[in-house]
Amino acid sequence: MPVTLPEQFEEFSAQQKKGFLAVKALKDQGKQVCGAFCQYTPAEIIMAAGLTQVILCGRSHLPIKTAETQLPANLCPLIKASYGHVLEDSCPYAYFSDVVVGETTCDGKKKMYELLAQKKMMQCIHLPNLPDYERSLEMWTEELRAFTRGMEEKFNVKITDEMLNEAIKWCNQERRQTARLYELGKLDPPAITGYQMQQVEDGQAFIFDRDEKLARLTAVNDQIEQEWKEGKYAMEPDPYRPRLLVSGTGLAAVTEKTIKVAEELGAQIVCYEGCNGIAARRRLIDEDESRDPMVRIAEKYIEVPCAVVSPNNRRMEQVAATIDEWSVDGYLALTLHSCNPFAIETENVRRVCEKKDVPLLHISTDFTPGDEGQIRTRLQAFIEMIRAKKEAKLNG
Numbered sequence: 085m086p087v088t089l090p091e092q093f094e095e096f097s098a099q100q101k102k103g104f105l106a107v108k109a110l111k112d113q114g115k116q117v118c119g120a121f122c123q124y125t126p127a128e129i130i131m132a133a134g135l136t137q138v139i140l141c142g143r144s145h146l147p148i149k150t151a152e153t154q155l156p157a158n159l160c161p162l163i164k165a166s167y168g169h170v171l172e173d174s175c176p177y178a179y180f181s182d183v184v185v186g187e188t189t190c191d192g193k194k195k196m197y198e199l200l201a202q203k204k205m206m207q208c209i210h211l212p213n214l215p216d217y218e219r220s221l222e223m224w225t226e227e228l229r230a231f232t233r234g235m236e237e238k239f240n241v242k243i244t245d246e247m248l249n250e251a252i253k254w255c256n257q258e259r260r261q262t263a264r265l266y267e268l269g270k271l272d273p274p275a276i277t278g279y280q281m282q283q284v285e286d287g288q289a290f291i292f293d294r295d296e297k298l299a300r301l302t303a304v305n306d307q308i309e310q311e312w313k314e315g316k317y318a319m320e321p322d323p324y325r326p327r328l329l330v331s332g333t334g335l336a337a338v339t340e341k342t343i344k345v346a347e348e349l350g351a352q353i354v355c356y357e358g359c360n361g362i363a364a365r366r367r368l369i370d371e372d373e374s375r376d377p378m379v380r381i382a383e384k385y386i387e388v389p390c391a392v393v394s395p396n397n398r399r400m401e402q403v404a405a406t407i408d409e410w411s412v413d414g415y416l417a418l419t420l421h422s423c424n425p426f427a428i429e430t431e432n433v434r435r436v437c438e439k440k441d442v443p444l445l446h447i448s449t450d451f452t453p454g455d456e457g458q459i460r461t462r463l464q465a466f467i468e469m470i471r472a473k474k475e476a477k478l479n480g
């Protein structure tokens with residue numbers, strides 16, 4: 085019997101709006117807020133400093149016009165939307181941020197941060213470009229120490245090893261639960277859709293009470309597992325349903341016209357890969373307290389499989405392993421207009437997929453609705469092709 089689990093998923097998707105009030109309540113209580121854009125942001129250090137982390141990535145096309153008064157039109161929509169919100173004071177999370185963490189990822193973001201620094205207090209982290217270069221970890225650890233000192237000075241706190249160890253344990257618990265959500269995508273018939281995964285994933289970022297966040301993530305996983313065991317599935321059993329692996333940044337802004345449509349057209353999104361994907365979630369921080377916590381934090385974040393590092397071999401290994409483990413039939417690469425790192429790297433991902441005989445569809449999009457029809461047509465052709473291939477294979 086299919087089940088949609090409507091209430092709990094809607095609750096998560098409504099969380100962003102509730103988060104507006106929650107962040108204001110935090111400020112009313114005198115708490116400090118740290119805005120961030122990127123998976124390289126070391127959440128453990130921010131937590132140890134006593135700040136609440138909020139996500140500032142723009143997800144609407146509305147502030148883009150304002151941003152284009154200062155930024156080039158042919159820039160990634162995520163950068164323009166994020167900056168436009170700050171110019172307009174239209175994002176409460178940016179408005180209430182006491183400090184904004186930037187990171188030297190892509191050129192567009194780096195240069196936007198220079199402008200942002202004239203509007204908000206910022207602290208930038210300098211990333212190594214070559215993640216596996218032997219001196220990179222050393223440099224990156226020192227960079228995180230400098231970041232820690234900067235937070236200590238700005239907020240007049242002392243960040244101890246004990247505080248970092250506690251934050252490491254808490255963030256690991258959260259990672260275990262979000263990894264568990266993606267693990268549910270392995271089940272066949274589906275226990276959860278990719279759209280539902282996104283709703284939970286997106287909504288949990290706007291729950292600022294740590295205990296509540298962990299409890300709700302655990303509860304939703306437990307419930308989905310239990311309902312699957314009772315024969316309540318997220319989709320009807322179908323041996324020919326194409327199982328898709330998805331990658332992309334700024335997904336929250338494009339989920340409705342891509343992921344949701346792919347599943348309406350008969351596919352199932354079984355997992356996500358990339359900086360926010362399964363491998364990053366499974367990669368916990370070492371909890372061995374006899375070792376320097378800063379080194380352990382650095383070891384984790386240097387492994388973020390982002391296209392801004394070169395070469396990004398780690399991501400290619402993760403794509404290959406995820407295809408096998410999740411029995412993937414097709415790969416959906418979602419990139420944003422003018423995002424060169426991910427658009428170019430998609431060619432390397434395509435080569436990995438070819439070796440696995442997994443077709444790849446690359447959709448480059450932005451935050452406007454103008455390409456919805458074209459995306460639907462392309463997804464339909466892709467899903468029909470995979471379905472026919474699967475039917476032919478299973479029927480000999």
Ligand code: BJ8
Nearest residue numbers: 122123160189190333359390423
């Ligand atoms: S760790 S993926 S969150 S940088 S889409 S702004 S790269 S031009 S978002 Fe990202 Fe951190 Fe990497 Fe993850 Fe630039 Fe591309 Fe725009 Fe991007």
